[in-house]
Amino acid sequence: MAPYHPPSSGRRNKLRLDFNENTVGASPHIIDFIKRYLTASDLSIYPEYEHALEDLARHFGVQQTELTLTNGTDEAIQLLINTYIDDDAEVIVLRPSYAMYRFYSQLAGACVEELDYRAGKLAFPLEELLERITPRTRAILISNPNNPTGTGIGVSGLEKILRKAVNAAVLVDEAYYEFSGVTMLSRLRHHPNLFVSRTFSKVYGMAAMRCGCLFSQAVNMAHVRKAQSPYSVNSLAAMAARIAVQDPKFVEDYVTEVLAARELLYVGLEQLKIPYIESQANFVLGQVGDRAVPIRDELRERGVLVRDRSYELPGYLRFTVGTRDQIQRLLDELERIW
Numbered sequence: 001m002a003p004y005h006p007p008s009s010g011r012r013n014k015l016r017l018d019f020n021e022n023t024v025g026a027s028p029h030i031i032d033f034i035k036r037y038l039t040a041s042d043l044s045i046y047p048e049y050e051h052a053l054e055d056l057a058r059h060f061g062v063q064q065t066e067l068t069l070t071n072g073t074d075e076a077i078q079l080l081i082n083t084y085i086d087d088d089a090e091v092i093v094l095r096p097s098y099a100m101y102r103f104y105s106q107l108a109g110a111c112v113e114e115l116d117y118r119a120g121k122l123a124f125p126l127e128e129l130l131e132r133i134t135p136r137t138r139a140i141l142i143s144n145p146n147n148p149t150g151t152g153i154g155v156s157g158l159e160k161i162l163r164k165a166v167n168a169a170v171l172v173d174e175a176y177y178e179f180s181g182v183t184m185l186s187r188l189r190h191h192p193n194l195f196v197s198r199t200f201s202k203v204y205g206m207a208a209m210r211c212g213c214l215f216s217q218a219v220n221m222a223h224v225r226k227a228q229s230p231y232s233v234n235s236l237a238a239m240a241a242r243i244a245v246q247d248p249k250f251v252e253d254y255v256t257e258v259l260a261a262r263e264l265l266y267v268g269l270e271q272l273k274i275p276y277i278e279s280q281a282n283f284v285l286g287q288v289g290d291r292a293v294p295i296r297d298e299l300r301e302r303g304v305l306v307r308d309r310s311y312e313l314p315g316y317l318r319f320t321v322g323t324r325d326q327i328q329r330l331l332d333e334l335e336r337i338w
């Protein structure tokens with residue numbers, strides 16, 4: 001198994017356009033609340049989730065029995081795999097996509113089948129996936145919109161997959177939902193094999209907290225919870241998530257800013273004659289060519305972090321979209337070294 005080693009140090013005090021995080025930080029209400037109300041006893045007691053579950057179920061419009069609080073999406077993926085996948089079970093993942101799908105599947109001893117995004121515009125390979133699904137398919141893991149391509153698939157396409165993959169747990173990872181507006185959450189009760197995940201790591205600016213949610217029908221959630229450690233989400237994260245959903249304006253304002261900045265990035269890349277893939281998320285793939293790694297390194301020296309994806313998509317760097325000012329800085333630096 002290949003180890004997964006994302007950069008995990010030396011990112012502070014740089015313009016971080018490499019991890020698709022919120023580039024302005026979490027809502028100030030979260031910090032205020034923690035400073036004002038966190039007590040010594042809050043830290044000394046093992047976590048209790050009832051208030052968080054109540055508030056988050058209300059926010060997402062589901063029953064508490066249809067939601068599991070997780071230690072980031074990563075735990076949601078791991079739980080789903082551990083619950084439904086035995087040795088040699090067939091799991092379909094797309095390529096390129098979020099690395100942890102393959103990671104946890106391989107760890108569980110699954111037989112992992114990879115299906116490529118379509119060459120060129122990196123569109124979702126719907127027909128190809130439908131052909132690949134068999135009664136032996138036990139799980140399908142889809143990021144929508146997809147990291148790193150930024151491309152997505154609509155509700156009707158996902159429903160075709162759910163109807164064909166009757167023996168599979170189908171995860172629709174909606175880590176970037178707020179930027180695309182496409183969700184399967186309202187379809188939960190129609191599809192017994194549907195699982196949806198959301199995270200507080202991206203638009204909410206809480207990646208350090210490690211908090212996410214997994215949704216499915218109550219009977220599935222009961223199975224999944226059996227595979228979970230009783231205290232996997234820490235109390236601070238659960239507290240912060242409750243505050244975060246009470247501040248919808250923070251999310252709306254950030255999404256509006258990112259969508260404007262994404263347009264600015266498109267225009268800037270066109271001026272530099274760098275082809276790019278249109279994205280439904282807060283990141284854009286730019287085809288900078290053979291010098292992808294040196295360009296990434298040079299940007300880093302100038303204090304701007306971007307992600308190299310050329311090892312799987314030759315010539316491509318991935319730019320996280322932050323504010324318009326931040327994107328202007330990226331474009332200025334790119335122009336200097338281009």
Ligand SMILES: Cc1ncc(COP(=O)(O)O)c(C=O)c1O
Pocket residue numbers: 019020071072073074075098143146147173175198199200201207210211212
């Ligand atoms: C598609 C996708 N899912 C999940 C995650 C990770 O989310 P979390 O921080 O909630 O584990 C990422 C992070 O890059 C991602 O791109």
